[in-house]
Amino acid sequence: MKILHASAEYFPYIKMGGLADMLASLTKEQAKSEEVYVALPFIGGLGKEPQWTGKEYPALLSKDAKTDSLIVSVLMASRFLEAEESGVKLYFFQSDLFQSLNSIYGHADEHFRFAMFSYACYALSQMLKVDVFHAHDWHTALSVALQKDSPFPIPSVFTIHNLAYQGDHPFWMTGFLKEEPFRLVTSPFDHNGKCNYMKAGILSAGQITTVSPGYREETLTEPNGFGLSYCLNQRASDYSGILNGIDSDEWNAKIDKRIYKTFTDSNWKEGKLKNKTELYKEIGRPFLPLDAPLVGLIGRLTYQKGFPTFLKALLERRHLPHRYVVLGSGDPETENAFFHLSETIPDIFYFYKGYNEGLAHKIEAASDFFLMPSLFEPCGLNQMYSHVYGSIPIVSRVGGLKDTVEESNLLPYKTGIVFEPNDVGSLGYALERASDLFRSDERDVVVKNIMNLDWSWEKRKKEYQLVYTRSIELQI
Template sequence: MMMRVLHVCTEIYPLLKTGGLADVAAALPAAQVEAGGDARVLVPGFPALRAGVAGQELVAELAPAFGAGPIRLYCGTLPGSAVPAYVIDAPELYDRPGNPYADAGNRPYADNAQRFALLGWIAAQLAQGLDPAWQPQVVHAHDWHAGLAPAYLKAAEQAGGRRLAGSVQTIHNLAYQGNFPSHVFGYLRLPAHFFDIEGIEFHGQCSFLKAGLYFADKITTVSPTYAREIQHAEQGCGLDGLLRTRAHDLAGILNGVDDAVWNPATDGLIARHYTIGSRAGKLACKNALQREAGLAIRDDGPLFVVVSRLTEQKGLHLVLAALPEIVRRGGQIMLLGSGDAVLESAFAAAAAAHPQSVAVRIGYDEDLAHRLVAAGDAILVPSRFEPCGLTQLYGLKYGALPLVRRVGGLADTVVDCSLENMGDDLATGFVFDSFDEAGIEAALRRAFALYARGADWDAVQERGMRQQFGWDTAAAQYAALYRQIAT
């Protein structure tokens, strides 16, 4: 059965990326098409998306709504793939430079509720036949930005007295919920009874993510462990009660790695290619990054790399606290990221104090991220919580042993180098439990100890590179889920 699925999202690699959602939005529909499905995406007409989708043709014109003038819907194709993409052309809402969600001062746009309400509303319109040539059987909403899509779909079904399409809400990070003041509900074009505890209302506000979690037929998140964690208060972000009531509709499906983008054997962004069976190129990548970053050119200690937002959630204060120990033991570290200004300054100061051992690049650079993962002996992901994490999967693929905290998708994808796991040929990295300096320092000691035993390090590195996290597995799991709810 060729399932017609509409993915509703706000960013897609390589056209527009602020986080891992863009990688998922590019890879999952492509994997579904490759498996014989009929997947399409719907995105807002942000400048990069409006310009990057190829061969756009006008599908429909709609009257002004949500603060936008006349709205046009186009359909083209994502570059480098066979995935059709609908683009909402509403310049008053979407045609803004820079970050798609916030202004130059990093303040969320005041009209974000209207901007993303339109996205969900158009998704429901497509389920009602807005494009005469194609109508989805499943509407798959990603994160809070698309959370109103299941609500608009349910409202249309209630009004019309018939089922239009199944709906799925995927949580990529429960901490981001799209909560707005209650007065926003007045212009969302939803029935009055939807503003209720059994609906979109959340502590007196309108919550776009809660709307998706309440009205969608099925809920997914991006790892099995995170699916369990969010049903409890510590990581439930206030929505754990709702998620417990919907536990029978909640599934954790691990993200995958797009082999066309992340593969050390073919990656055009790294200094030298290498494979599982021939890894000499990895040392060449390490030395090339050391030269680029001004680090000492040596291989007598491990090179740790970090590619991350600089936030408390990501555990970067733990990395900062561990820096002196890494340097003292003869290791090196390079960080790429941006975020908290205090962390940015502290890492920059550490690099200035130890230029041979510590390098820092503030900002984000996709090409440099590939070079770091290819060069690193180990990659640090010490998160307080982590729905799935793609960074550790890239690390495994490139032979950069992940050093992670045992939470969410990190717990599902990395096996610690304990003696028993080494003995059973299971170890793929370093895992710690307590979110504190003692926890990360114990994991770092294991990393240095293993690095000193070259044959054992090589065995763990090879085992990690052999792990399979392809999107074909995730696509098959989603297909099974869709079959339960498709019209």
């Protein structure tokens, strides 16, 4: 089977969140048995130099090159450059629209940029004659709409990674979608008086998926449907929740070259101690006590991640022995609060603004616990990474977090600590339970259990295969 994925992110070239890691690890697994291609933008700030093959492809179908419109001229001046990574063919969309960008999101004209990219991905799928076209999030949703309206449609799958970001734009900004080469009827994409790219993907795809069973159920009702739950209910029989997996070559305490000392479930105490000691030296906190539990936090500092709840719980539970290391950037108010704590209580709190892949691995390896206070979480990957590194997750009971972390007396071994979202008291009590667990003999049992959980892609790949088959059967 020939599969083309279209995405705005792909690790290690463009990474802003979990989409990049998810797609890179999924396609790596798929490439073991299928022909797998990925289309992504060619931005100026790529995280790695691609291994070019020398092949190029146009970004415009010849049948659509018959007008003199601005859109056609932009696409004619663009092209795909082919590269290869871990058995996957990569197609970088080289265009003036993206070439000058150092980051992929947050630009005023992204409604136009991603529309052009979506058309180019659709055109590439036609040229490559793939069996399945798989688009990810609103940035590539229009490519699915183009497939549906094509005289030669390719079976399509649309994956929702985060319904909070929908790519909704005023209709006066998206009038170009009615012109050549799009020729789209945009009225069905109307949501609250705007052209909603996410809705276009939901209505147009042969099959729809999201990244965990728990998040699927949450998005079928408001407010977690962010206004689109009625659309998802209309497509409920075509809507699947498939839990993400992780790349065990990238995230593996046994072989990770980024951490200070590798370890297994048999010598995890020695490994944790060494990694914690060296991490404290690297961040300038060598005076922190090694016998106090270290809690790691990594992520974008956005409303979704629930950091205000964490701040309140931390201050209310100052008496606990926990130390905290935070890596992330985003909301300026949250950043300022974290900087303030890092300066005023350096014996308890450390904050690194930005993202650093190597430091993220070191924090996972050194931490005794890993906190994810999300208000909602489509899947989450860090709780799975934490399992692999013996860092016990403390998570809110939402989305993919509740699918992957359980705390129950009915279980032989718990796989983490769970609290209620947006509840300061519940999070505070979870931190207290973490303190008790850190000192107990049960911790050794829990750590050995979570380090042997299987979060690989092998099972999930088969679930995607079934979705692809359903989409192909619908097309016949």
